[in-house]
Structures are given as structure tokens and as C-alpha cells.
Amino acid sequence: MTKIRSALSSIPVAAWLMYAFLGWFIVAFLIYPNLNVYYEIFWGGGSFSLDAVHKLISSERAMKSLYNSFILALSLVVTVNLVGIFLVLVTEYFEIKGAKILRLGYFTTLVYSGVVLVSGYKFIYGDSGFITRVLSHLFPAFNVNWFHGYGAVLFVMTFACTSNHVIFLTNAIRKLDFQTVEAAKNMGASTFYILRRVVLPVLKPTIFALTVLLFLTGLGATSAPLILGGSEFQTITPMILTFARSVTSKDLAALLALVLGVATLLLLTLMIRFEKNGNFMSVSKVKSALVKQKINNRIGNVLVHTAAYLLFVIYIIPVVLIILFSFTDARSISTAMLSPGEFTLDNYITVFSNMSAFKPYLVSICYAAVASLAVVVLTLMASRILHKFNNIWSRTLEYALLIPWMLPSTLIAIGLIVTFDTPKPILGNTVLLGTLWLLLIAYVIVHIPFTLRMVKASFFSIDGNLEDAAKNLGARSFYSFRRVLLPIILPSALAVLALNFNNILADYDLTVFLYHPLYQPLGIVIKNSTDAQALADTQALTLVYSVILMIMSAITLYGVYGRSSRSKTK
Amino acid sequence: MKKTISLMMIFTLCLLLAACANGNSSTNQGAASPAASNGQTEPQSSQAPVNEKLIVYTNSNSDGRGEWLIDKAKAAGFDIEIVGAGGADLTNRLIAEKNNPIADVVYGLNSMLYEILTQNDVLEPFTPEWADEVEEGLNDPDGYYHSLVKQAILLAYNPEKYTPETAPKDWSDLWNKAEYKGMYEAPTLLGQGTPRIVAAGILTRYQDPSGEYGISKEGWEQIKKFYDNGVPAVEGEDFYSKLAGGQTPIGAMVSGVLASKEKQYGVKSGIVSPEIGVPVIVEQTAIVKGTKKRETAERFINWLGSAKTQGEFAKEFNSMPANAKAAEQANEDVKKLYASIKTQTMDWAFIAQNIDNWAEKIELEVLK
Numbered sequence: 001m002t003k004i005r006s007a008l009s010s011i012p013v014a015a016w017l018m019y020a021f022l023g024w025f026i027v028a029f030l031i032y033p034n035l036n037v038y039y040e041i042f043w044g045g046g047s048f049s050l051d052a053v054h055k056l057i058s059s060e061r062a063m064k065s066l067y068n069s070f071i072l073a074l075s076l077v078v079t080v081n082l083v084g085i086f087l088v089l090v091t092e093y094f095e096i097k098g099a100k101i102l103r104l105g106y107f108t109t110l111v112y113s114g115v116v117l118v119s120g121y122k123f124i125y126g127d128s129g130f131i132t133r134v135l136s137h138l139f140p141a142f143n144v145n146w147f148h149g150y151g152a153v154l155f156v157m158t159f160a161c162t163s164n165h166v167i168f169l170t171n172a173i174r175k176l177d178f179q180t181v182e183a184a185k186n187m188g189a190s191t192f193y194i195l196r197r198v199v200l201p202v203l204k205p206t207i208f209a210l211t212v213l214l215f216l217t218g219l220g221a222t223s224a225p226l227i228l229g230g231s232e233f234q235t236i237t238p239m240i241l242t243f244a245r246s247v248t249s250k251d252l253a254a255l256l257a258l259v260l261g262v263a264t265l266l267l268l269t270l271m272i273r274f275e276k277n278g279n280f281m282s283v284s285k286v287k288s289a290l291v292k293q294k295i296n297n298r299i300g301n302v303l304v305h306t307a308a309y310l311l312f313v314i315y316i317i318p319v320v321l322i323i324l325f326s327f328t329d330a331r332s333i334s335t336a337m338l339s340p341g342e343f344t345l346d347n348y349i350t351v352f353s354n355m356s357a358f359k360p361y362l363v364s365i366c367y368a369a370v371a372s373l374a375v376v377v378l379t380l381m382a383s384r385i386l387h388k389f390n391n392i393w394s395r396t397l398e399y400a401l402l403i404p405w406m407l408p409s410t411l412i413a414i415g416l417i418v419t420f421d422t423p424k425p426i427l428g429n430t431v432l433l434g435t436l437w438l439l440l441i442a443y444v445i446v447h448i449p450f451t452l453r454m455v456k457a458s459f460f461s462i463d464g465n466l467e468d469a470a471k472n473l474g475a476r477s478f479y480s481f482r483r484v485l486l487p488i489i490l491p492s493a494l495a496v497l498a499l500n501f502n503n504i505l506a507d508y509d510l511t512v513f514l515y516h517p518l519y520q521p522l523g524i525v526i527k528n529s530t531d532a533q534a535l536a537d538t539q540a541l542t543l544v545y546s547v548i549l550m551i552m553s554a555i556t557l558y559g560v561y562g563r564s565s566r567s568k569t570k
Numbered sequence: 571m572k573k574t575i576s577l578m579m580i581f582t583l584c585l586l587l588a589a590c591a592n593g594n595s596s597t598n599q600g601a602a603s604p605a606a607s608n609g610q611t612e613p614q615s616s617q618a619p620v621n622e623k624l625i626v627y628t629n630s631n632s633d634g635r636g637e638w639l640i641d642k643a644k645a646a647g648f649d650i651e652i653v654g655a656g657g658a659d660l661t662n663r664l665i666a667e668k669n670n671p672i673a674d675v676v677y678g679l680n681s682m683l684y685e686i687l688t689q690n691d692v693l694e695p696f697t698p699e700w701a702d703e704v705e706e707g708l709n710d711p712d713g714y715y716h717s718l719v720k721q722a723i724l725l726a727y728n729p730e731k732y733t734p735e736t737a738p739k740d741w742s743d744l745w746n747k748a749e750y751k752g753m754y755e756a757p758t759l760l761g762q763g764t765p766r767i768v769a770a771g772i773l774t775r776y777q778d779p780s781g782e783y784g785i786s787k788e789g790w791e792q793i794k795k796f797y798d799n800g801v802p803a804v805e806g807e808d809f810y811s812k813l814a815g816g817q818t819p820i821g822a823m824v825s826g827v828l829a830s831k832e833k834q835y836g837v838k839s840g841i842v843s844p845e846i847g848v849p850v851i852v853e854q855t856a857i858v859k860g861t862k863k864r865e866t867a868e869r870f871i872n873w874l875g876s877a878k879t880q881g882e883f884a885k886e887f888n889s890m891p892a893n894a895k896a897a898e899q900a901n902e903d904v905k906k907l908y909a910s911i912k913t914q915t916m917d918w919a920f921i922a923q924n925i926d927n928w929a930e931k932i933e934l935e936v937l938k
Binding site: 055056058059060061062115118119223226227231238239241242243245246247248249252329330331333334335414417418421422431433434512513517518520524527528529537538539542 | 625627631632633651653654655656658659662663665666667668669670672673686760761802804805806807808811812814815834835836926927929930933934935937938
């Protein structure tokens with residue numbers, strides 16, 4: 001009897017509760033509604049049909065777009081990693097004059113994205129853009145329509161997609177033990193050799209995680225190909241979005257999304273295997289902080305400085321132009337001409353004058369705060385399990401959490417609606433449709449895979465000895481998690497939190513299906529007032545809202561990320 | 571750092587609680603409303619009827635139209651909450667919410683979308699008091715939806731590039747005459763409403779029950795030429811800027827936004843009036859099936875579509891009312907425009923049945 005009692009008390013109740021909660025959450029919100037939507041789509045008519053496959057294979061355009069998506073994804077993995085690693089080395093590793101200002105420039109992609117970002121680039125390189133005008137002035141034979149197709153899309157996306165590098169690689173490189181660099185230097189290793197053999201291996205887990213995300217971003221590219229691709233370089237996602245909204249073509253959307261999702265999973269499986277084969281981490285117990293390295297080679301130094309400042313200019317100009325043009329009217333925007341007489345505050349007055357519209361900001365901020373925090377907590381739990389165990393259950397858990405990558409967000413929304421519009425036993429017979437919860441749950445679901453990748457990567461760069469030491473000193477599992485592990489991964493976790501928060505603020509695709517009618521989020525209000533059907537100066541309003549969102553995002557980033565990084569350097 | 575975290579935790583908890591409370595109160599409202607409507611007096615009794623808060627879905631609330639309507643409704647004794655989104659999104663949403671409807675009334679969507687709604691059993695039949703005042707042929711013959719505002723999908727051109735003589739005479743000129751090749755915008759963004767109507771306006775000319783999705787082989791060839799010879803539309807760009815700038819001087823425009831675009835870009839456009847007519851979409855209104863506030867909803871629709879409300883709306887927002895009495899009060903420019911064009915006869919039920927398949931086929935096989 002006492003034996004049983006002691007056996008029972010040794011079972012960690014809290015841990016089991018956590019497992020039970022995770023299991024329930026995954027079944028109720030990741031597996032059930034998403035399987036349901038696949039079922040409705042493919043078997044909805046009573047029998048399974050391969051029509052969708054046939055339609056897609058016989059469409060030249062669909063096949064070409066799919067091919068382009070993969071080409072773009074693979075190219076981005078190369079170009080963004082190159083640029084991203086360079087940016088982080090410039091701001092964190094090498095001694096570069098004005099690195100702090102450069103960093104601000106490189107951070108700009110964190111506060112704006114999508115259509116606005118691409119339009120920003122079009123202001124500069126488009127047919128009436130600034131650079132184009134300079135070039136055509138210098139070379140009269142210059143073709144003003146040069147900026148479109150594969151090259152243009154790759155150019156814009158290469159610079160647009162470095163956000164994650166700037167945040168997570170920075171976190172990773174700060175964990176580098178400077179003693180290892182010193183040791184290599186003392187042994188006479190060259191700058192490049194140290195980079196390759198000492199610095200990069202430490203960054204490897206993070207680079208792997210970022211590579212998977214890049215591949216997915218490339219496959220999911222929407223606005224850049226739509227605006228700059230021209231007819232010669234269209235990708236598949238715009239087609240998926242169109243089909244997902246139409247009543248009869250959902251099967252095509254689901255099928256295409258499945259193809260992209262499976263490709264991503266394959267890459268991920270490959271990466272997970274690589275990760276297992278070798279996780280490099282420093283074995284030093286007393287780490288010393290990184291000292292910025294001077295580039296001794298004069299020519300090399302000049303080259304790196306030039307490249308760093310050139311990149312800075314590329315990053316900063318679109319943002320400056322967006323802010324400037326938000327003070328002009330549609331005609332100035334479409335011709336990309338700035339003249340001093342045209343500046344006006346009218347656009348801002350229009351946006352802020354009908355301020356029953358403060359409520360949407362509040363609704364969106366609440367949703368974004370709660371959802372992004374919930375995602376991080378959830379993925380912390382999951383990463384903890386993945387870090388602790390390696391068995392069939394942990395692997396199942398990991399793949400289950402990646403399900404949202406297999407469906408476009410529109411279909412995830414539809415899955416939630418068709419599943420939870422009637423009482424379901426798994427939720428204690430409550431109806432979620434028409435409550436505030438449904439949208440919150442959807443935001444959480446959609447951001448799980450990305451968050452998990454990043455949180456997990458930082459978990460796996462932790463030295464296992466630390467936890468063992470805590471255990472040997474008698475710390476309980478939760479205590480050692482809270483006092484030893486959490487502080488190490490907190491910078492990355494907070495960064496993900498901020499990124500998710502910013503993403504949710506102005507989301508439209510998912511929100512439009514699920515928001516509670518009485519609590520309209522910001523994304524809906526923006527879309528309504530900048531819709532093509534609207535009468536007002538819609539292009540100018542789009543820019544005004546973008547500037548507002550940039551400011552909100554910048555505040556979030558400063559609050560969460562800027563402060564935490566400063567406290568670290570103290 | 572620790573303090574910040576715990577503060578954030580507390581903040582979150584508060585939010586969650588607030589969310590909880592809100593959720594509860596809204597369900598309470600839902601539970602209370604049937605009782606309220608049961609105890610309510612008949613509208614025709616001498617006592618003033620009690621109006622409950624209505625949830626109204628619409629796609630035409632931008633540019634202050636929503637705020638205007640809320641104010642006017644308030645003056646007439648109605649408490650409404652407007653939920654605005656794009657037409658296709660609202661249609662999807664209404665169908666998705668079928669088992670647990672949130673909206674009471676929907677207005678502003680075009681007949682094609684209302685056909686999709688009736689086919690999915692989302693609407694409740696109701697004939698408003700003003701139904702007879704509406705121009706013939708616009709209301710739903712089955713009585714599910716009734717008409718508010720007319721919108722013509724026009725073929726517009728830049729008058730500095732073309733004169734009425736050199737401009738195309740019909741959509742078909744665009745791909746049959748070499749001089750218009752590359753001079754017009756091809757409506758490729760088929761996720762949006764207007765491009766779909768333009769495509770439907772061309773395809774329905776080639777109706778053939780034995781053809782693919784009800785369209786003859788010739789029809790599919792014609793539409794392919796139409797898309798091949800045009801300049802694809804670009805997401806996020808305002809077409810009117812390209813019409814005004816002369817890069818793409820010909821393309822489709824919705825009549826309701828024409829006046830403000832002309833003012834914005836300082837270019838007044840020429841309008842083609844084809845022999846066959848132009849597609850005229852009609853914004854309709856209907857009661858959502860399963861509403862618990864049916865009587866208030868009926869009174870609201872009676873007020874919304876009345877000659878008085880629609881006439882005032884037309885004056886304020888340059889619209890063309892479907893209500894003949896209200897149409898007399900429309901602005902002169904709008905009346906002139908509608909006098910100069912003819913309405914193309916289109917079978918909306920047929921279009922609603924096929925439009926998704928057409929869009930899919932165009933996306934997959936017609937576009938390059």
C-alpha cells in the first residue's frame with residue numbers, strides 16, 4: 001500500500017497535466033478541424049474524386065507557377081542566408097564604423113511587409129521610380145520597364161526576408177564564447193578561417209531553422225510576384241488564395257497547399273536529421289562576451305564597409321519614401337513624383353477623424369497580445385518535451401504541431417467554422433462560432449509552427465550540462481526550467497512574441513472569416529477603407545495605415561526586444 | 571525582467587477575463603432576445619414598436635456610407651451595428667455561419683452573390699413595402715431579396731488618347747481590332763467582384779447548354795483572346811491612375827466610384843455604350859435566415875429601401891437608386907450617365923451557378 005502511494009507521489013502531476021492539456025489542444029484544434037476541412041473538400045460530394053489533380057496537371061499555368069515557386073524558394077535560401085549572415089556579422093561580429101545606425105536600417109523590414117514593402121521598392125526601381133529615372137538619364141537607351149520578372153522578385157524578397165536573421169542570428173551569435181575565437185586567433189587562424197570553423201558551427205542550429213522558414217516563405221510568396229513578377233514569373237500562392245475563397249474551387253486550393261506543405265515537411269525532416277547528427281555548442285563553462293573583431297586586411301575592410309553602407313541605403317530608402325508619400329495624394333503616388341507643394345495632412349485627418357475607429361486598434365492589440373503570449377507559452381511547453389524526450393510520442397508531437405503549414409490560413413479558418421458551429425463533445429458541447437474565442441484560437445494555431453521552430457532552435461543550443469548541474473544541486477524540474485533554461489531562451493522567445501504580435505495586428509486573410517462582428521479588428525477596417533471599391537484616396541490611405549502600423553510595430557519591438565537586448569549587454 | 575514578465579502575465583489574465591466576460595454577455599444577449607421579441611407588441615398596434623439592436627452585414631459601408639446610415643437609422647429609431655467586408659468574403663462568411671447566424675440583415679451585395687446565398691439556403695423570404703416601387707426585373711422573383719442601388723460596370727477610356735469615334739464600340743472590339751492590343755486592362759484579379767462581372771458579361775453572350783460550364787467553344791476562344799491581348803491587372807494598383815496617365819488608357823470602371831476618381835486624378839473619362847448594353851449589378855437587401863429579431867429586421871428593411879432613405883443616400887453619395895421614386899432625386903450627372911447607357915440582359919441565376927467554375931477555368935487554362 002505504501003509502495004503504491006510512494007509510486008503515485010513520484011509521478012509528477014503537473015507534468016502529466018501539461019501533457020494532457022497539450023494532447024487535448026492538438027487533437028481539438030490542430031487535428032480535428034483541419035482533417036474535417038480536408039474531408040469536406042475531398043469527400044464532400046459523397047465520394048473521393050481525383051478531378052482536382054487532373055485539372056491542375058493539365059493546366060500549363062498552374063504547373064509553371066508551381067515550378068516558379070520552388071525556384072524562388074531555393075534561390076531565396078541561398079541569397080537571404082548570404083545577405084542575412086553578412087548583416088549579422090556587420091552589426092555584431094566585425095568592428096564597423098556606425099554599426100548602431102546600420103542596425104537600425106537593417107531592422108526596418110521588421111516593421112513593414114507585404115504589399116506595402118513591395119510598393120516601396122517599386123517607388124525606387126519601377127518604371128517611373130527614382131533609380132530608373134537616373135539610369136535612363138545616364139543611358140538614353142535604358143529600358144524603363146526593367147524591374148520585373150524573376151530578378152526583381154528575388155531582389156526585393158532577398159532584402160525583405162532578412163528579418164528573422166537579424167533577430168535570431170543576432171541572439172545566437174551573442175551566445176558565442178569569445179575564448180574560442182581568441183584561441184583560434186592565437187593559433188594563427190585567419191579571419192575567414194575563424195568565421196568558417198569557429199563562428200558558423202555555433203550558428204548552425206539557428207541557420208537550419210531559418211532555412212526551413214525561408215523555403216516556406218519562398219513557396220508562399222504572394223505580393224512580390226503579384227506586383228513585380230509580370231506575366232513571366234507568377235507563383236502559386238496567389239492562385240491558392242483565389243481558389244480558397246471560391247465556393248467550388250476549394251479542392252484545388254487544398255491540394256496545392258498540401259503539395260507545398262509536404263515539400264516543406266520533407267526539407268524539415270532532412271534538417272531535423274542534420275540537427276541530430278551534430279549540434280555544436282561551446283563546452284566552456286565560463287563564457288566571455290564577444291569583442292568586436294577588426295578586419296586587418298585594408299582592402300577587405302573597405303569592401304565590407306562599402307557593402308554594409310550600400311545595404312543600409314537599400315533598406316532605408318523604401319521606408320523613407322513610404323513615409324514621405326503618405327503625405328501626398330494618389331496622383332503623386334502613381335507617378336512617384338514628389339513636389340514640395342503637394343504635401344498635405346489630409347490623409348491623416350481622414351484616418352483619424354472617424355475615430356469610432358479607436359476601438360479596432362484596441363481590439364487588435366488585445367488579440368495580438370493574448371494570442372502571441374499563448375503561442376509562446378504553448379511552444380515552450382512543447383519544446384521542453386521535445387528537448388527532454390526523443391521517442392515516437394515526441395516526434396508525433398512535433399509533426400502534429402506543424403500541421404498548420406499544410407493548409408492556407410483561409411482553409412484553417414473555414415475548418416474551424418465548419419467544425420465548431422455546432423456543439424462538439426471535445427469542447428464540452430460549447431459552440432465557438434460567434435464568440436470572441438474562435439479568432440483567438442485561430443491566431444494561436446496559425447503561429448504555432450514558426451514559433452516552435454524558433455523556440456526549439458534556441459532550446460537545442462543550450463548546453464545540457466547546465467540542466468544536469470541544476471538537477472544535481474537538487475532543483476526540481478520546473479524550478480530548473482524556470483531559473484536555468486528560461487533565462488537563456490528568453491531573448492529568442494520574446495523576439496518571436498514581438499514578431500507574432502506585429503503579424504497579428506493587421507492580419508486580414510484569417511481574420512475576415514472569424515472576427516466577432518461587434519469587435520472589428522484593425523485589418524478589417526484597413527481593408528474596408530482601402531478597398532478598390534472605396535471612393536476615397538485609397539492609395540494614400542494604404543500608405544497612412546502602413547505608417548501607423550510601422551509605428552505600432554516599432555513600439556512593440558522596442559518594448560520587447562530593444563529593452564531585453566540592452567539589459568543583456570549591461 | 572522578471573517583473574516585466576509577471577506584469578505581462580497579469581495583463582494577459584485580465585484580458586482573458588475581459589474576453590470571457592464579453593463572451594458571456596453576448597451569449598446572454600442572444601438568450602434574452604427571443605424572450606424580448608415574444609413579449610413585444612405587434613408593429614401595427616398603436617404602441618410604438620420596440621427595436622432591438624440589429625447586426626447588419628454589408629460591403630458598402632466605406633467612405634462614410636456606413637456612418638451616414640448608422641446616424642440616419644438612429645434618427646429613425648433603429649440601433650444598428652454594421653459589419654463591413656468585401657462581397658465575396660461576406661458571402662463565404664454568411665454560408666459558414668449558416669448553423670449559427672450572427673447577422674440579422676444583409677445589404678449591398680450584388681444579385682449574383684444573393685443567388686449564391688439563396689442556393690445555400692441562407693436567406694429568409696420577405697417582401698418589403700417598397701418592393702413595387704423598384705424598377706421591374708431587378709427584385710428576386712422568388713421574393714428572397716429586393717433592390718436598393720444600381721451600379722453599372724462601364725468600359726471607360728482616356729479622352730486624350732481616343733475620341734468617341736476612335737474609341738472601341740464594344741468589349742469585343744478590344745480583342746478583334748489590332749489597334750487596342752495592349753491598350754486595355756485585362757481583369758485578371760478574379761478574386762475580386764468587378765473582374766468577375768466583366769468576364770461574366772462577355773461569357774454570357776456565348777451561352778450554350780452543351781458547352782463547357784454552359785459556354786460555347788467560341789465563347790472560350792473569345793475570352794482567351796480578350797485576356798491574351800490585354801495588360802494584366804496588378805494587385806494594389808489603382809487602375810484609374812493608369813487610365814489617367816495613359817499607360818493603359820482603356821478598362822472597366824464601376825459607375826459609383828467614377829466621379830471621385832475623375833476628381834482625384836483630374837481626368838474625366840469617356841464612356842463606351844455598347845449596342846448590347848453594359849452589365850448593371852444591383853445591390854440588394856434581405857433578411858438572414860434564423861434571425862431572432864425578424865420583426866425589427868422587417869421594419870428596418872422597410873425603412874432602408876424606402877424612396878425617402880434611398881433618395882437621401884443618392885444625393886449624398888452619387889448613387890443610382892433602384893427605387894424609381896428615389897431615382898428622381900438622384901444627382902443630375904448620375905441620371906445623365908444612366909440615360910446614356912443600356913442595361914445588358916444577364917441571367918444572374920445562371921451566372922451564379924457557374925461563375926466559380928468560369929473563374930477557375932480562366933485561372934487555370936486561359937491566363938498565361
